[in-house]
Amino acid sequence: MTNLDYLPWRRPAAYDDRPAVRDDKHDLTYAGFSTWTDAVAEQLAGYGVGPGSVVAVMLPNRVELLVVLVAAWRLGAAATPINPMFTANEADYQINDADAAVVVNNGPESPNGGRPSIAVDDLRRTRWGDRGLPEPATEPGELALLIYTSGSTGRPKGVMLSHRNIGAMAAMMSEHLKITAEDHCLLILPLFHVNAICISFLTPISVGGQLTVLQRFQPVEFLAAIEKFRPTYFSAVPTIYSHLVSQPDDVVADTSSIRFAICGAAPASKELLAATEKRYGIGLVEGYGLTEVTCASTANPVDGERKLGTVGVALPGQRVGIMAPDGALVPTGERGEVVIQGANVMQGYLNRPDATADALGDGWLHTGDVGILDADGYLRIVDRIKDMIIRGGENIYPKEIETVLHGHPAVLEAAVVGAPHPVYGEVPVAVVAAYPDQVIDVDELIALCRANLTKIKVPVAIHVVAAIPKNPVGKPDKPAIRTSIQS
Template sequence: MQNQGIGTWVARRAQRMREEDIAVAFRDERIGYDALAERIARLANALHERGVQRGDRVAYLGNNHPSFLESLFATTMLGAIFVPLNTRLAPPEVEFAVDDAEASTLIFHADLHELARAGTWSTSARRRIQVGGTASPGVDDYESVLESGSTDDLDRPVALEDPAMILYTSGTTGRPKGAVLTHGNLTWNSFNAILDYGIGAGERVLLISPMFHVASLGMGALPVLLQGGTVILHEKFDPGAVLRTVQEEQITMLSGVPTTFQLLQEHPDFATTDISSLRHLTCGGSTMPQRMLEAYEQRGLHFSCGYGMTETSPGATALPPSMSIAKMGSSGLKHFFTDVKIVDEHGRTLPPGEVGEIWVSGPNVITEYWRRPEATADAIVDGWFRSGDLGSFDEDGYIYISDRLKDMIISGGENIYSAEVESAIMQLPQISGVALIGVPDAKWGEVPIAIATQEGAAALSAEDVIGQLQGRLAKYKIPRAVVFVDELPRTASGKIRKADLRQTYPTLPGTSEPAAS
């Protein structure tokens, strides 16, 4: 075959599977490997017949659904590039991503019709395909499109170094950047996950986090399908539904953020649900608190915590489950095919115990941002990706994350970049300065708050600022509180001292405890 990319994975795997082997389960639907391979081939042919060529971008707006995986594999089978969009974005954010990628085709879910319309009405997307519901004039029905395609083999020349996906990640400049993940990036990341998490044949993974986040896709769906396992999809996270599914479907693998596992553990059915089938619990976003580790260990379960980012597809390090207590707070060892080092401000490697910036290299690490040569040059030095995060190794090679140079806030597993939100607030004419910081939250881990100064006679209230952001930013990015001050603490060069603000506002303003959920 000329095609060495991920688009051929399901077809290659289907040749090795039994007829009864299930690839994807969703609600009451069960799709075997042969059936999934046929649907992917039909969709690829149908997209090709509608003008999708090698290198074209196909955007996808939808929550977890079989059509996500079908669209991903069909698009990459053609040598085209898949662009999954965060369904929680506001219309202007969707519009920016679609236009920046110059996506020619948009596949979207019926329940997101209004967001798709508002976010792509005036963009480069001229072909629109709707999943479910009744398509409006000018929009094609997904199943009709798929059925119109032949099952002919489309063996297009696709190499591992060819781009497979563009994933948009907010940047410190306030404008999202498209991280270009190649077929090789996703392939080697899957190898890392298989080796370091022990993902084997017959694995049954429950995806409760959206696949438009690379963690759910790269550490769950892709390696499990590569190994011939079953991917069970949930559209949204519901603790009770997750517990029922774990028991009924004999789930072996579950991933999430600390908030996910906290809500599961606090659910009244947790103690009585049979979760003995679980073999792999992986957690990212932040470290697991000891009380949560102990609650699961009492049920015989151990966590593998990890560290990574979109630009590393996403795995950089992983903590072996056997070390979850002994190395509590650590994000583990570097992945099998990945290198990680800690450097000082001059790029010199630091010894164990010293804190510096985390740099990552390997075949799972991107080599470029989409049409952002300056951002690429700034982020990648001699093949090493500069994470912008601070950390240190211990004497055994285990990494500990200590801070974030980029002032990123992680709320419920979603990354919030302060510069993006600050830029939106600074568009209000009365605002003269603003800083966004994260404060602890009992449910979400962190929530953002804004500390601002303003000028002029027409003073704004906190409600005014939050109201102005509604519809412009995703809800999780909007500050939980806005505090007005006379002056922001600054360095001699004029930079805001956010460390001082974090000390001044250790909790949500007006409370003495971490923010209530």
């Protein structure tokens, strides 16, 4: 099911004059996007980018980010998109772990990991000439994306996604959601996530559709964009839908162009889904996935039965199973770990053979989530094995925050858990204990976190305790900690 038709050099000539991608500064046809991609590819080649290289791109949502991704692919290189809100500590780690040949960012003040960099405003729009660009020869097995996801061991890991992976995902989504050349996606999720790249960009572009990129989400501006651009679908997280349904009654919009919207990245309540559909008349398709499966593995159908409380059925070409601890698949209706097979499953973690073996060693991708499949093949997620916090659709792994807290000389122990939040679902809260004869200054710890972590990872509260409760094997008892911070 691999589909490489998202690559400009594979598009039909009939697409040339069709609208392709736009933001608040640019509006490009397929031909215009291809021309710009070639110019930037030639510029990147001047920095030594070629087959096997990695290009880092640290930009907010804008057309240039997509141009850089495809320009890297034009040269047989991969791209690693970086959260533009990252601190220098976070960004430099990703740039150097990926061994990026060059970084495209906002300018000299942006992190570059000590690597050569190109300011976004200096990206070329036209070719130098006929030199510097080889004929495109992208192969399915070539590395396309390095998407970094935090891990339970602390430092983020680079998820290796090939063109076979991302092409399969585009094909699966277009088949399941019936995306055609008449579809138009309004992109609101951040482009450093695989969801935005694959579902909002590659899926419509692979079939001749179009994409409008919004830089950020503001409820009233978002609804105005729907009225102005008349998109047919968009993908969002539960927090965005919460903001939309909580708008004052006098906030109204013509959303009749939307034939469906996707909800994913975090659990959503039945009540939120129903309230969104009632207020805006938009049918919500809830799905489930993770970066390691190139975004999505299940989704409710657009036209068939949408079972609220489930995340739908397996996408075409994927197999979703429920596995017991002994490695056996369990019968329908029984709970176990969600495991996945398909052409969309990652190649592995960059330079992490042990972590790759743990995730893929038996031929299944182990998600760390607990689920149940019903008789119709609909998946319901009931728990998480992984100690992950999901804040507004963003995955936060406590170990990364705990590592920063342990960097303070007064901190003996630190544990981070998720606390319930009415809008974001969960937010990180820390519990710390001091070394003997040391005093912990909470304000100092907050400042340390702000200096080393993205804003969303900074704990909303830090509680100082005499000792952190432990479980029978001597590890922090996080269920007990969660109970204590809520009491």
